[in-house]
Amino acid sequence: MNNNNTLGDSFNTSYEELNFVEKAWLNYFNSFENETIATALIAFLIHEIVYFGRCIPFIIADFIPSFTKYKLQPNKVNTAAEQWSCLKSVLASHFLMELPLIFGFHPIATLFGMDITTVPFPHWQTMSYQIALFFVMEDTFHYWFHRLLHYGPFYKYIHKKHHEYSAPFGLAAEYAHPLEVLILGAGTIGGPLLWVSITHNLHLITVFIWISLRLFQAIDAHSGYDFPWSLRHFLPFWAGAEHHDYHHMAFVNCFSTSFRWWDHLMGTDLKYQAYRQKKADELKAVAAGGSTIASSSDNKKTN
Numbered sequence: 001m002n003n004n005n006t007l008g009d010s011f012n013t014s015y016e017e018l019n020f021v022e023k024a025w026l027n028y029f030n031s032f033e034n035e036t037i038a039t040a041l042i043a044f045l046i047h048e049i050v051y052f053g054r055c056i057p058f059i060i061a062d063f064i065p066s067f068t069k070y071k072l073q074p075n076k077v078n079t080a081a082e083q084w085s086c087l088k089s090v091l092a093s094h095f096l097m098e099l100p101l102i103f104g105f106h107p108i109a110t111l112f113g114m115d116i117t118t119v120p121f122p123h124w125q126t127m128s129y130q131i132a133l134f135f136v137m138e139d140t141f142h143y144w145f146h147r148l149l150h151y152g153p154f155y156k157y158i159h160k161k162h163h164e165y166s167a168p169f170g171l172a173a174e175y176a177h178p179l180e181v182l183i184l185g186a187g188t189i190g191g192p193l194l195w196v197s198i199t200h201n202l203h204l205i206t207v208f209i210w211i212s213l214r215l216f217q218a219i220d221a222h223s224g225y226d227f228p229w230s231l232r233h234f235l236p237f238w239a240g241a242e243h244h245d246y247h248h249m250a251f252v253n254c255f256s257t258s259f260r261w262w263d264h265l266m267g268t269d270l271k272y273q274a275y276r277q278k279k280a281d282e283l284k285a286v287a288a289g290g291s292t293i294a295s296s297s298d299n300k301k302t303n
C-alpha cells in the first residue's frame with residue numbers, strides 16, 4: 001500500500017490520540033493493498049448509503065396523512081410503479097456509470113496533491129470554509145450548465161429525461177441521462193479538484209463530507225416537501241425544494257441548485273416569483289373568506 005501520507009509523516013500525533021473515525025480511517029486504508037480500490041469502494045458505499053438513506057424519511061412521509069399539507073404539489077401522486085421504475089434507472093446509473101467513474105477519482109486526486117490517508121483530519125474550520133466554497137462553485141456551475149441543458153437539442157436529447165417527473169420525489173434526484181450525470185456531476189467534483197490543484201490543501205474526508213451534503217441538498221430539493229423546518233425558512237438565500245419543485249412543475253425558471261442568487265440576478269425567477277405571489281394571494285383570500293364567514297356568523301350570534 002501507499003504509506004506516503006499515513007500517520008506520523010506530517011503530524012506528531014500518536015495513534016491513541018486519534019478519534020474513533022480517524023482510527024477507523026487509518027485501519028480501513030491499511031487493510032487494502034491498493035489505495036485506488038480502497039478509495040473507490042468507500043466513496044461508492046458512502047454515496048449509496050447517503051443517497052438511499054436520505055430518501056427513506058421522504059418515502060415514509062408519503063404514508064403520513066398529516067404531512068400531505070407540506071407537499072408542494074399535493075394533487076400529483078407518483079405511483080409505486082413510477083417510483084420503482086425510477087429506482088431501477090437510478091441503480092443502473094450508479095452501478096454502470098458512476099462506479100466505473102469513481103475508480104478514476106483517486107489517480108486524479110493524488111495527482112493534484114489531495115491528502116488521502118493522512119490523519120488526524122484537518123481542523124473543522126478548514127473543512128467548513130472549503131465546503132462552503134464548493135457549494136458556491138457547484139451552484140454557479142450548475143446554474144449555467146442547467147440553463148444550457150434547457151436549450152433545444154440539449155433538452156430534447158439529454159435533459160428531458162430528468163424532467164419526466166413534473167412532481168419530483170427524493171429518488172428522482174439522480175434520475176437523469178448518463179450525459180447529464182457526467183456534465184452536472186463534474187460540477188460537484190470539479191470544485192474540489194480545481195481547489196486542490198491550486199492550493200494543494202484538501203483532504204479526502206472533506207470531499208466525502210461535501211458530497212454527502214450535496215446529496216442531502218439534491219434529495220431535499222427533489223423531495224416534493226416544504227416543511228416549516230426546511231432550511232430555506234432559516235436561510236432566505238437557500239433554494240430548497242420549493243424553488244426546484246417549481247422548475248419541475250413549470251419547466252422554466254429556477255436553474256440553480258443550492259442558492260437563489262443566480263436566478264435572482266439573471267431574472268430567471270420572475271415567473272416563479274409571480275407564481276409565489278399568486279399562491280400567497282390565494283391563501284390570503286381563503287383566510288379573509290374564512291374570517292368573513294366567521295365574523296358574519298359571530299354577528300348572527302350577537303344579533
Ligand SMILES: [Zn+2]
Pocket residue numbers: 146150159163247
Ligand atoms: Zn431542468
Ligand SMILES: [Zn+2]
Pocket residue numbers: 162168173222244248
Ligand atoms: Zn431536478
